[in-house]
Amino acid sequence: MKKLHSMAKYLRMAKAYLCRDLPTHMVFFVTARCNAQCGHCFYRLKIKQAAPAEELSLNEIGMITRELPGLVQMSLTGGEPFLREDLGMIMRHFYTNAKTRFFTISTNGSLPEAVDKVLREILPLTPEAFYRISISFDDIGERHDQRRMIPGLTEKVGKTVAIVNRLKTEYPQLTSSMVTTMDRDNQADLKAILAYLRSTFPVDDWGVGLIRGNPYEPAKKNVDLRYYREFQETIDEPHRSSSWISRQIAKVIRYEYPLKIRILEEKKQIVPCVAGRRMIVLRENGDVDACETLDSFLGISSSMGNVKEHGYSLKALLSSDKARSVRDFIRQGTCYCTYECALHCSVFYNPSELLKLLFRRTRGRSLCRTTSR
Numbered sequence: 001m002k003k004l005h006s007m008a009k010y011l012r013m014a015k016a017y018l019c020r021d022l023p024t025h026m027v028f029f030v031t032a033r034c035n036a037q038c039g040h041c042f043y044r045l046k047i048k049q050a051a052p053a054e055e056l057s058l059n060e061i062g063m064i065t066r067e068l069p070g071l072v073q074m075s076l077t078g079g080e081p082f083l084r085e086d087l088g089m090i091m092r093h094f095y096t097n098a099k100t101r102f103f104t105i106s107t108n109g110s111l112p113e114a115v116d117k118v119l120r121e122i123l124p125l126t127p128e129a130f131y132r133i134s135i136s137f138d139d140i141g142e143r144h145d146q147r148r149m150i151p152g153l154t155e156k157v158g159k160t161v162a163i164v165n166r167l168k169t170e171y172p173q174l175t176s177s178m179v180t181t182m183d184r185d186n187q188a189d190l191k192a193i194l195a196y197l198r199s200t201f202p203v204d205d206w207g208v209g210l211i212r213g214n215p216y217e218p219a220k221k222n223v224d225l226r227y228y229r230e231f232q233e234t235i236d237e238p239h240r241s242s243s244w245i246s247r248q249i250a251k252v253i254r255y256e257y258p259l260k261i262r263i264l265e266e267k268k269q270i271v272p273c274v275a276g277r278r279m280i281v282l283r284e285n286g287d288v289d290a291c292e293t294l295d296s297f298l299g300i301s302s303s304m305g306n307v308k309e310h311g312y313s314l315k316a317l318l319s320s321d322k323a324r325s326v327r328d329f330i331r332q333g334t335c336y337c338t339y340e341c342a343l344h345c346s347v348f349y350n351p352s353e354l355l356k357l358l359f360r361r362t363r364g365r366s367l368c369r370t371t372s373r
């Protein structure tokens with residue numbers, strides 16, 4: 001019986017890979033509320049106007065999930081997702097109705113008690129799901145707290161990591177990661193920041209993203225790609241986390257560093273982007289976009305409509321003329337960016353890139369501390 005069950009799971013995943021009609025990855029901004037005020041944030045203007053009454057309710061989210069067979073993976077973001085008290089139940093809707101099995105929750109790590117509560121609630125209810133808690137961390141100690149404008153943030157992040165690590169001993173499907181966003185202000189210190197993270201926070205994997213979109217403080221986008229290149233050349237080695245999932249994620253992240261540099265240097269999509277087809281973005285108010293960053297590209301709108309106007313059916317929304325025209329625009333390859341979620345999907349659904357990724361040889365030495373639990 002157990003074998004049949006896991007066969008059905010893999011068949012579902014294979015069908016989702018081959019079927020082009022519905023996205024398999026959704027980025028869900030569960031809330032626009034946030035307790036941080038980061039200068040590199042592209043969502044700050046929305047955060048300033050955030051109103052809980054405008055957020056999709058749990059009931060509305062339930063209706064959306066019933067129309068989404070084969071949504072393999074979700075990234076929950078915001079705002080700060082752990083400010084939503086029903087976060088666990090949101091994930092349960094996706095788990096039960098959409099059969100989602102991979103959840104990444106991006107957090108600033110400032111709410112350890114909420115992280116504990118949500119994970120304790122959801123983990124026993126969703127035994128087949130994998131969870132990745134992805135904590136943003138961009139500088140050393142107090143400099144990081146000031147950057148995010150949350151006093152004592154580093155200590156709170158330490159507590160969050162400890163809570164996740166404690167839960168991992170009981171729930172091996174739980175993993176943790178740290179993400180540093182490189183911008184003008186921390187680019188010269190990347191190696192030192194990563195060495196600091198390595199010695200301070202025992203997480204499974206980490207990565208460095210590039211500032212993107214229209215940041216609240218535009219000057220922060222003045223980055224020098226030399227720093228990114230130097231750092232990525234140093235860390236290219238196989239990851240040794242005890243978690244298989246984390247090792248695969250680390251492999252993908254490392255594979256994509258040079259791709260991101262090429263995208264920005266050559267100013268084009270290096271791998272045809274599948275945003276709007278394989279991956280979509282659902283905003284807290286029900287707006288659906290092809291991606292997070294198209295709006296910042298020549299002011300072109302990536303909005304495909306609001307799910308409420310389509311009876312909470314994403315299938316209906318994605319079949320609309322508006323959605324089709326956004327996808328057609330993206331297919332032309334005029335826009336380009338380093339948005340990681342879209343890039344992961346574009347690599348995964350491109351057979352030649354996927355083969356290169358699978359057979360890639362690694363080299364060098366890692367700055368990353370790997371956890372052996």
Ligand code: SF4
Pocket residue numbers: 034035036037038040041042043044047078079080108148
């Ligand atoms: S924590 Fe994230 S969502 Fe909140 S302001 Fe900073 S970058 Fe934006």
Ligand code: SF4
Pocket residue numbers: 269273274275290291292293294297330335336337338339342
């Ligand atoms: S290349 Fe970037 S901006 Fe263009 S659709 Fe893909 S994710 Fe959006």
